[in-house]
Amino acid sequence: MGSPDIGITAEPIDNDRCKFIVSQPLHAGGVRRFGSAGEAAGSPLAAAIFAIPAAGVAEVIVSGNLVTVVKRGPTPWTAIGKLVGAAIRSSLATSAPAVAPREPAAATDDDSLYERVAQLFETQVNPMVARHGGAVELIDVQDGIVMLRMGGGCQGCGMADVTLRQGIETMLRQHAPDVKGLVDVTDHSAGSNPYFASAKK
Amino acid sequence: MARPDAPRLLLLLPSTTYRATAFVEAARQLDVALTVASELPSAFEREQPSGLLTLDFADPDRAAEQAGVFAREHPLAGVLGVDDDTAVVAAAVATRLGLRGNPVPAALAARDKQRQREQLAGASVPVPRFVLTPADADPESLSRQVEYPCVLKPLRLSASRGVIRADNPAGFVAAFRRLGAILAQPDVAACGEPARRLLVEQFIPGPEVALEGLLVGGRLRLLALFDKPDPLDGPFFEETIYVTPSRLAPAAQHAIAATAQAAATALGLVEGPVHAELRHNERGPWLIEMAARPIGGRCSAALRFESRDGGRGTGDVSLEELIVRHALAMDLPAFQREDRASGVMMIPVPGAGVLREVRGVEAARSVPLVEAVLITAHQGQRLVPLPEGARYPGFIFARGDGAREVEAALREAHRRLEFVME
Numbered sequence: 001m002g003s004p005d006i007g008i009t010a011e012p013i014d015n016d017r018c019k020f021i022v023s024q025p026l027h028a029g030g031v032r033r034f035g036s037a038g039e040a041a042g043s044p045l046a047a048a049i050f051a052i053p054a055a056g057v058a059e060v061i062v063s064g065n066l067v068t069v070v071k072r073g074p075t076p077w078t079a080i081g082k083l084v085g086a087a088i089r090s091s092l093a094t095s096a097p098a099v100a101p102r103e104p105a106a107a108t109d110d111d112s113l114y115e116r117v118a119q120l121f122e123t124q125v126n127p128m129v130a131r132h133g134g135a136v137e138l139i140d141v142q143d144g145i146v147m148l149r150m151g152g153g154c155q156g157c158g159m160a161d162v163t164l165r166q167g168i169e170t171m172l173r174q175h176a177p178d179v180k181g182l183v184d185v186t187d188h189s190a191g192s193n194p195y196f197a198s199a200k201k
Numbered sequence: 202m203a204r205p206d207a208p209r210l211l212l213l214l215p216s217t218t219y220r221a222t223a224f225v226e227a228a229r230q231l232d233v234a235l236t237v238a239s240e241l242p243s244a245f246e247r248e249q250p251s252g253l254l255t256l257d258f259a260d261p262d263r264a265a266e267q268a269g270v271f272a273r274e275h276p277l278a279g280v281l282g283v284d285d286d287t288a289v290v291a292a293a294v295a296t297r298l299g300l301r302g303n304p305v306p307a308a309l310a311a312r313d314k315q316r317q318r319e320q321l322a323g324a325s326v327p328v329p330r331f332v333l334t335p336a337d338a339d340p341e342s343l344s345r346q347v348e349y350p351c352v353l354k355p356l357r358l359s360a361s362r363g364v365i366r367a368d369n370p371a372g373f374v375a376a377f378r379r380l381g382a383i384l385a386q387p388d389v390a391a392c393g394e395p396a397r398r399l400l401v402e403q404f405i406p407g408p409e410v411a412l413e414g415l416l417v418g419g420r421l422r423l424l425a426l427f428d429k430p431d432p433l434d435g436p437f438f439e440e441t442i443y444v445t446p447s448r449l450a451p452a453a454q455h456a457i458a459a460t461a462q463a464a465a466t467a468l469g470l471v472e473g474p475v476h477a478e479l480r481h482n483e484r485g486p487w488l489i490e491m492a493a494r495p496i497g498g499r500c501s502a503a504l505r506f507e508s509r510d511g512g513r514g515t516g517d518v519s520l521e522e523l524i525v526r527h528a529l530a531m532d533l534p535a536f537q538r539e540d541r542a543s544g545v546m547m548i549p550v551p552g553a554g555v556l557r558e559v560r561g562v563e564a565a566r567s568v569p570l571v572e573a574v575l576i577t578a579h580q581g582q583r584l585v586p587l588p589e590g591a592r593y594p595g596f597i598f599a600r601g602d603g604a605r606e607v608e609a610a611l612r613e614a615h616r617r618l619e620f621v622m623e
Contacts, residue, residue: 007563010573012502014226015517023563074515076505076573078541078600083621128244156579161222162237165229166252167245177398192579196216197592 006089009189010081018068018077020084021187024092027099031063031185033142045098048087061147062099063139063185109178112145114141116176121148124175125168129154132195136168143178146172156191160184208278208529209234210330211268211294213287216241216256218496219577220283227521233529236275238268248508251275258286261293261305268294279528281473284357285312288493291473301530303493305328307469311493314400317468324467325472326460329488331402336384340377342372343401350404350412352435353380356395360497363588364436366404376436383589384473405489407482409433411443412461412475413496413504413520419471421462424520425504425538426454430608437587441613443500444544444604453481474524495524497595499575503545506536544607546597546615550586554622556594557581564617570601570610574618584622594620 007023013191026045035058040046048059049069056073098153121138129136133153140147148168154160169182210233214221221237228235233368236245237243238254240288248251254271256264268277280300282291288308295302302419303311310316321328334343353376363383367373378400383389385398411427427443461477474495475595480487496503518536526533556578565574578584578594585591599610 007566009562009566011575013222014230015519016230035593074517076539078505081572105445124248128248131244147427158218159214159216159221159239159243161225162239162243162253163245165225166235166237167243167249170249171245189576193579194579197582199580 002030006092008085008088010077011189012077012081015076016069016072017068018081018084019185020069020081020088021189022067022088025065025086026092027062027097029065029099029101030059031140031142031147032102033062033140033147033183034060035143036138042100043087043098044094044096045091047090049084052080052083052087055083055110059145061145061183061185063147063149064151065105065188066185068183069183079118084132091116109158110141110143113144113146113176114138115180117146117172117179120172120175125171128167129163131155132157132164133193134195144178145183146179146181147183147185150184150186150188153193153195154191156188156194158194160186160194203232203482207232207234208528208531209236209275209526211236211238211254211277211280212272213238213256213258213280213282213290215239215284218283218493220501222611223501223519223521224281224283224390224525227519227525230519230522231525231529233525236271236277238264243341243573247435256290256558258290261290262479263288265437266292267296269297270417272298277531279525281524281528282445282494284494284497285357285415285492286551288473292493294388301472301528303470303472307471308493309512310468311475312469313395314354314490315398317491318400318402321467321488322601324463326464326467327485329403329405331400333398336381336397336399341370343377346374347373347401348403349373350435352402352404352438353377354400354402355380355384355389356398356400357392358383358389358591359492360590360591361438361440361587364438365588365601366438370437379588386589401432405436405480405482405486405487406434407480408449408482409478409489410447410457411496412477412479414458414461414465414475414477415523416465416472416475417527417533419466421458421465421475422456423461424506424523426457427503428604438586439549440547441549442544442546442608443503444608444611445538446542446604447502448604449481453486457481457486460488461491464488464491473527474520495520498547498593499552499577500545500547502573502596505539505541505543507539508523508534508536532546540603541600542604543600544598544604544611546595546611546616547593548583548595548618550590550592550594551620552622553584553586555581555583556620557623558621559594561617561620565597565614567616568599568610568617570599570607571597572600573598574614584620
């Protein structure tokens with residue numbers, strides 16, 4: 001089934017989305033987002049996750065050592081998580097790249113959206129999060145989905161999701177209504193200087 | 202983004218909470234308009250005034266007034282606190298705006314251990330005998346008056362911080378001085394009068410359980426009963442493993458639920474989540490504490506409910522989704538806790554010092570039935586054990602067919618972890 005040395009942590013975000021943090025890199029070429037099994041052809045990792053029976057996988061996003069899986073089926077993450085882990089391990093057990101590089105494409109709507117979002121991040125979002133020692137990096141835009149990574153005081157911050165949903169996402173929808181979604185690909189467990197650290201209760 | 206006519210929830214999140222993601226995502230799942238209020242300003246508050254708000258959590262009346270001003274422009278359909286302090290603020294806001302919630306005196310009684318014990322004892326709910334004493338009293342003199350074993354407790358702190366057992370006069374004096382030093386710490390002293398007194402109460406032997414419930418119109422709906430299989434006999438009372446379903450006899454479980462209902466009624470709590478700690482021995486259940494909030498930390502992830510209506514078919518419903526629905530007076534789906542046993546370990550603080558590394562995490566994750574090992578402490582963080590400390594280094598979650606197997610998996614995963622400190 002794969003190497004037992006590969007560690008994978010599942011961090012469910014909600015019923016539909018779960019982040020899997022893998023102990024080794026999966027894809028060094030930026031972010032790749034797959035919106036269907038067809039798009040995953042040639043990328044064994046994504047293809048294996050889409051093939052999980054009854055999971056209703058709708059989206060797979062791979063960045064560095066993170067895999068974010070979006071599902072639409074009712075089966076809980078408790079049942080699907082280990083199958084995703086097995087899929088990740090099996091794809092890493094072969095010599096082929098787990099994720100195929102993105103093919104260069106002609107200019108798309110995403111390119112235009114990327115420019116607008118990058119401008120918004122530079123002129124508004126980052127000056128705001130800088131008040132808390134934080135930083136937000138735009139990783140990519142694919143099919144209208146914005147992928148970002150948090151750093152500094154935002155990484156591991158107990159209120160990071162509030163910043164993400166109540167701050168950044170709301171602002172994005174006001175300034176770029178064609179944004180279809182927002183995915184945080186941050187490994188928050190690696191944050192070493194969170195602005196707000198959580199306590200017991 | 203929620204539809205324009207979506208009901209708006211005011212969610213009160215202290216900046217130190219673990220609960221932000223779970224509640225924010227539950228609100229998104231339900232497509233409600235969300236305003237997050239905290240005691241410190243968000244970086245985006247000026248730009249997103251409908252979604253972010255700063256409230257004075259230290260002054261519930263003032264916070265309610267601030268929320269009232271906010272609600273004139275952004276009408277609120279519900280308010281929700283997530284810890285002991287914000288439960289009081291939520292009660293004040295609900296009262297002022299006519300929203301579903303608890304009366305302020307009930308929330309205050311749930312937060313204050315002295316007031317809670319007085320009301321429960323007055324209503325014949327079984328609680329330990331107790332006395333209140335100033336923190337600057339003479340411990341030598343007191344040590345000759347109390348009965349042993351006893352437990353010294355602060356009035357406001359949570360998660361067993363500052364709770365110490367004493368078995369004899371010498372132990373009492375040492376515990377009194379140690380708790381006095383904790384009460385003098387700046388973050389504790391800031392809560393004012395409650396930090397200048399402490400409780401001395403009878404030690405109740407017997408296994409301890411945690412009850413998670415939801416009050417609807419004053420009636421307690423039992424959501425889960427967790428066993429705490431590690432004996433909590435002192436001298437400190439560090440919470441470690443919670444496993445549900447309980448392995449206590451059904452009659453004992455019914456008696457515990459009835460005692461929790463009686464406690465909620467005695468305190469005047471009528472709406473929303475409650476989390477209670479009880480002990481059970483040959484004399485029956487004893488109410489140790491009841492809080493008007495849900496389970497703390499990341500522990501709610503141990504709870505999953507199966508919905509059988511609401512147009513979603515059979516599927517997961519989180520504890521937070523149930524609580525948000527109730528706060529907004531939305532229909533509660535027909536639900537029940539999943540059939541499987543589930544457990545969480547709040548990883549004990551391994552010792553005092555600065556955390557440099559956690560080894561064995563992958564080995565811990567590979568233990569069968571273990572679903573997640575979350576290390577929430579970061580490198581360089583100073584770890585402080587009980588009774589002075591206030592932060593766990595992380596959580597381990599497991600699920601399986603039986604409570605015994607789940608408990609064993611949690612212990613084995615914990616055994617594989619090594620904390621490197623300096």
